[in-house]
Amino acid sequence: MTSANDKNIPTARQLLDMYERMLLIRRVEKQLSEDFKAGQLPGAVHLYVGQEAVAVGMCEQLDDSDWITGTHRGHGHYLAKGGDPKPMLAEIYGRANGICRGMGGSMHVADFSKGIVGANGIVGGGLAITAGAALAAKLDGKNQVAVCFFGDGAANQGVFMETLNVSTLWKLPMIFMCEHNTYSEFSPTDTVTAGELPDRARAFGIPSTVVDGNDVTEVWKAAGAAVDRARSGKGPSFIEARTYRIHGHIEAEVHFLTGTYREEEEIEHWRQRDPIDRLRAQLLSSGVADEAALAEIDSGIQETVAAAEQYAQTGEPADEKLVFDLMSVGQI
Amino acid sequence: MTSANDKNIPTARQLLDMYERMLLIRRVEKQLSEDFKAGQLPGAVHLYVGQEAVAVGMCEQLDDSDWITGTHRGHGHYLAKGGDPKPMLAEIYGRANGICRGMGGSMHVADFSKGIVGANGIVGGGLAITAGAALAAKLDGKNQVAVCFFGDGAANQGVFMETLNVSTLWKLPMIFMCEHNTYSEFSPTDTVTAGELPDRARAFGIPSTVVDGNDVTEVWKAAGAAVDRARSGKGPSFIEARTYRIHGHIEAEVHFLTGTYREEEEIEHWRQRDPIDRLRAQLLSSGVADEAALAEIDSGIQETVAAAEQYAQTGEPADEKLVFDLMSVGQI
Amino acid sequence: MAKKRYMQVINETLIEEMERDPKVILYGEDVEISMFGDTIGILDRFGRDRIWNSPICEATLTGMAVGAAAAGYRVILHMMFSNFLYTGFDAIANQMAKLRLMTGGQVKLPITVLAGYGAGSCNAAQHSDTPYPVLMNLGGLRVAVPATPADAKGLLKEAIRGDMPTFFLEAVGRGGEMGEVPDEDYTTPFGIASVLQEGKDVTIVTMGTMVKPAVAAGKMLSEQGIEAEVVDCRTLVPLDEDGIVRSVEKTGHVVVVDEARDRCSAASQIAAVIADKGFHALRAPVKRVTVPDVSMPYAPNAEQVVIPNAERITSTVQALLGK
Amino acid sequence: MAKKRYMQVINETLIEEMERDPKVILYGEDVEISMFGDTIGILDRFGRDRIWNSPICEATLTGMAVGAAAAGYRVILHMMFSNFLYTGFDAIANQMAKLRLMTGGQVKLPITVLAGYGAGSCNAAQHSDTPYPVLMNLGGLRVAVPATPADAKGLLKEAIRGDMPTFFLEAVGRGGEMGEVPDEDYTTPFGIASVLQEGKDVTIVTMGTMVKPAVAAGKMLSEQGIEAEVVDCRTLVPLDEDGIVRSVEKTGHVVVVDEARDRCSAASQIAAVIADKGFHALRAPVKRVTVPDVSMPYAPNAEQVVIPNAERITSTVQALLGK
Numbered sequence A, B: 001m002t003s004a005n006d007k008n009i010p011t012a013r014q015l016l017d018m019y020e021r022m023l024l025i026r027r028v029e030k031q032l033s034e035d036f037k038a039g040q041l042p043g044a045v046h047l048y049v050g051q052e053a054v055a056v057g058m059c060e061q062l063d064d065s066d067w068i069t070g071t072h073r074g075h076g077h078y079l080a081k082g083g084d085p086k087p088m089l090a091e092i093y094g095r096a097n098g099i100c101r102g103m104g105g106s107m108h109v110a111d112f113s114k115g116i117v118g119a120n121g122i123v124g125g126g127l128a129i130t131a132g133a134a135l136a137a138k139l140d141g142k143n144q145v146a147v148c149f150f151g152d153g154a155a156n157q158g159v160f161m162e163t164l165n166v167s168t169l170w171k172l173p174m175i176f177m178c179e180h181n182t183y184s185e186f187s188p189t190d191t192v193t194a195g196e197l198p199d200r201a202r203a204f205g206i207p208s209t210v211v212d213g214n215d216v217t218e219v220w221k222a223a224g225a226a227v228d229r230a231r232s233g234k235g236p237s238f239i240e241a242r243t244y245r246i247h248g249h250i251e252a253e254v255h256f257l258t259g260t261y262r263e264e265e266e267i268e269h270w271r272q273r274d275p276i277d278r279l280r281a282q283l284l285s286s287g288v289a290d291e292a293a294l295a296e297i298d299s300g301i302q303e304t305v306a307a308a309e310q311y312a313q314t315g316e317p318a319d320e321k322l323v324f325d326l327m328s329v330g331q332i
Numbered sequence C, D: 001m002a003k004k005r006y007m008q009v010i011n012e013t014l015i016e017e018m019e020r021d022p023k024v025i026l027y028g029e030d031v032e033i034s035m036f037g038d039t040i041g042i043l044d045r046f047g048r049d050r051i052w053n054s055p056i057c058e059a060t061l062t063g064m065a066v067g068a069a070a071a072g073y074r075v076i077l078h079m080m081f082s083n084f085l086y087t088g089f090d091a092i093a094n095q096m097a098k099l100r101l102m103t104g105g106q107v108k109l110p111i112t113v114l115a116g117y118g119a120g121s122c123n124a125a126q127h128s129d130t131p132y133p134v135l136m137n138l139g140g141l142r143v144a145v146p147a148t149p150a151d152a153k154g155l156l157k158e159a160i161r162g163d164m165p166t167f168f169l170e171a172v173g174r175g176g177e178m179g180e181v182p183d184e185d186y187t188t189p190f191g192i193a194s195v196l197q198e199g200k201d202v203t204i205v206t207m208g209t210m211v212k213p214a215v216a217a218g219k220m221l222s223e224q225g226i227e228a229e230v231v232d233c234r235t236l237v238p239l240d241e242d243g244i245v246r247s248v249e250k251t252g253h254v255v256v257v258d259e260a261r262d263r264c265s266a267a268s269q270i271a272a273v274i275a276d277k278g279f280h281a282l283r284a285p286v287k288r289v290t291v292p293d294v295s296m297p298y299a300p301n302a303e304q305v306v307i308p309n310a311e312r313i314t315s316t317v318q319a320l321l322g323k
């Protein structure tokens, strides 16, 4: 846990750590994008490319014993919280050595040993689960927190308001981390969302901030304040991180969409604000790292990704019997 | 429809009309309370005693072509909107001449010919239905509005937030009429509700007011503003009417509750603010009516109630075949 | 052994289990004061670290149960009337039933969901549903429908101590009925039907609220010289398929009685199982006495036409046996 | 007559019905751009007074359909994947299915709910459910499961023009398949099964996504000299009980094939009906080929083990006939 002093500016170690994590997510997902195009993935993938600073800035403030829930776009949350890329890739490949033994796939990557309750295919599905985990955390009395990552689209699900209410009433150590990436599936956010999301949380008296979700330090600061508040028993916080998904909603969309729903210029605008590029520039200009150091990080990551890819592709097919074992209701 | 001039103060006719309607609701329900105690009602009843000014103040601003939805505590909404007491009582008696032919009972009294979409046994169940009716009203282009009556407890259902959002986005002619009666079933409102309810609506940019729900003129004024806004295509409004239910949550509660959940003094405090007594005093002091005129109204109501009771008690049992006719899916 | 009321036994059992295991927590709407009497006194005994009155937000209540259970607690969630399960259905169907498989077995979900069910009190369509067919179809959820105080105790203990999401559906309309309940601590295993009356002529398979009319029908039939075997499933998931088939093998005739609407009911499932595994023993069609595919009407006469009763069961048996 | 794709036909039919009746409106999440292709081009044609992209709020979407229909519109609601029906389940179960009865028949609810269903594309547990068993149990809802482009057209027209809430469940995984579709305007009545292959040895009853493997099994069997009659229910509510029983009376043997989980499935319901009304014609147990009571796994091999296919159907028939 970070002490009060650390809160305003991340240390060099933390910055590098975050850089590495963000780049890992990026490279893993670029690989997945290739794999998808090559027809190697059995299922669909929703990529997090462009949003990495949100998960990483948040999770840098968390320990393994803290809980997180993710979304359908959940690889970044998993990796940011310290999930191992190898079994994640194997999972997406549907293999027995996957983190969920091939039973869940991309939309359900989870690692309870790291506090990763998991991605979720139901939009808004993580909110109430997180509130439940936060209740458990509160009862445990060990200062854990529970963080829900959810999209701007999910913020229109009623369960968002319900959990704002119950987490406030019960002073749950819960953090609402809303990733406002400008789209709710294929709908521009403002066409499906009235008002400003932080105002919804403020109506419950919940401290709420909007941060530049492509600036990992900004996210990290807001996350730190929210985590402190939760750990000290003061209840929930809401953070809206403004960001953008560079890839499509789902990699397969090019195959099934007949129209377009956004302009190339818009994507380019956001590419210019790439969170990894920005952190990289900051690391270099502040002297925290030089090109060589960053190149070394990158080559390490590339090895990690290659090893993970290898691990996934050489994994055994999922064990079919497991389906029956895990779903057994003890039928006599 | 009321013109701009009428908005600040109801006419003598309107005041008397509202007085009559409130007293009708009161006397019908006092009768139902007796009937319940006497074991004459097949099902349960949730009484509106003490809240009459809310439904009546609102509905005085509406026409038959406007839509309303009510709650489990729905007799007042039905009667305020011009529903006939006879078939309502017959319905609660489960008779063939009931407004729903005995199929719905107390929690489902409805009269579509009067725009009464109906009471609802699902807390919060009316919100989305009203939004749908409001969409229809908007498409019809005839300046109708759709009003949802719902409790403070219902405001914790996620569908409240969802309908705030969609009604704002689609500029629906919808009015959120929240009856804050200090309890959500047996829980004091502040134990289950964080923050102030109007702030939830304000987060969507919806004009929101709190009124004294035991002052029918106050309710009428706020309702008038909301109705004007809706009819002129500007979208939804939210009104919180602060009020109190004098009777229990449900008449049967004395039989099944072991503990108490409120103090006699609290009930007495609110009895002193009885909306009918207040309007009565106002009518007398302002000279709109004298004791004789009010007594005449009352005796008319007493006759109406007696006739309705007679109508209900002499009704035929419900037609059992109807269940099958109405639920037929055209099975061959 | 002592004679106790059904709801009283549920109340005592909840308290015993909360005493036994500090990880057991309970929440729901107005559970502190208790609508049905099953959660009375728990607040006084355990305080607000173990029991909470929740706001009205069923979608969140079911989801929170998943999160709290995944994070190590044994959750008891009271949903009041079964129709409100529909309001909280998303997390039941999409999370509770599926999370264990989706995570490759990383998580156990010790959740007990309580809800009252059934008609007969003129509560009308939105407060009278029999919800187990939809729960049975989801997979991954256990369903108990105790008909007697003794089974209520044993099945509830088994539900709470078990590691799977379990729906414990209360026959609320029968909450005041008495029955002998053993004093000692015991659990009743799921998936074992109980034979309430032995007989050789016909098997009446039933569950929950319908056990009482089925037993009454059994008595009426025996007065007419027809020996019915009355089988109470006790749990629907798992279902004692072998026990049911065994009885049918003895009698060759079967009537399944269920308060659910007919289409895709527990009765239909049981009939299908018999038509498969018990086919060779069958000497007559498998009959179902169920609620027709309608919503529950309010009026008492209409309601009674819809709910199965001893007379309908008896006449169905008589027709089946040609007597 | 022209050969058309399943999804294309649905798209054309929606447009035709919206042309035909100005009271038909359509909304849902991203219906303007269209995930499945069924609502493509509707915005351009009809504009934002007839079609709307909604926010993600299924609980409200289903409730709004009830309100808008009660107030006089013919509502088409697109719920995308069937699992999201669970998210919007409250208003389906508590309002849509019940309002007509509760109001004593004051209201008609012309609502057509579209949703894609079924597994086979590695979409995992939360995007692969077959939801009709829970819908069938609710009462008051019609359920169509067209398997062919021609039936998709006729049943969708019947659904939209009808006055009851109707679930029109799309076999999305088969959206690209072609079939002959008559050019003229026609409706296909609900509750009439279609016999896709005649046969005298065994009846295979099925629906929706399972029609294709059932037909394939029928072909494989005929190569082995077994004449199977393949019956496509086309609608599950109402169900063509007489048609099914008629076929069983001819063959004496029956296998019911269903992509739903077994417990309380459509297959179980159909088996129960046969065990009752068709009992005397039965010469062997009624067999069900269904999805076991599990959530859909992600891995393709695991998924394929769970979903019924032509081989499983064929071998079940062979075992049943002792061949």
Ligand SMILES: Cc1ncc(C[n+]2csc(CCOP(=O)(O)OP(=O)(O)O)c2C)c(N)n1
Pocket (backbone or CB within 6 Å): A071, A072, A073, A121, A122, A123, A124, A150, A151, A152, A153, A154, A155, A181, A183, A184, A185, A249, D029, D056, D058, D080, D084, D087
């Ligand atoms: C309950 C539910 N409804 C609809 C969907 C289909 N869906 C998947 S992602 C998505 C958009 C989510 O938008 P947002 O929350 O902003 O997340 P983003 O995709 O932008 O990361 C939708 C509608 C779903 N998965 N679950």
Ligand SMILES: Cc1ncc(C[n+]2csc(CCOP(=O)(O)OP(=O)(O)O)c2C)c(N)n1
Pocket (backbone or CB within 6 Å): B071, B072, B073, B121, B122, B123, B124, B150, B151, B152, B153, B154, B155, B181, B183, B184, B185, B249, C029, C056, C058, C080, C084, C087
């Ligand atoms: C979905 C649902 N959950 C729970 C209930 C049980 N219930 C009936 S009334 C009520 C309290 C409603 O409180 P509020 O909305 O404030 O209305 P009031 O009773 O005060 O008029 C509850 C919890 C219900 N009918 N429906």
Ligand SMILES: [Mg+2]
Pocket (backbone or CB within 6 Å): A151, A152, A153, A179, A180, A181, A182, A183, A184, A185
């Ligand atoms: Mg988004």
Ligand SMILES: [Mg+2]
Pocket (backbone or CB within 6 Å): B151, B152, B153, B179, B180, B181, B182, B183, B184, B185
């Ligand atoms: Mg209230």
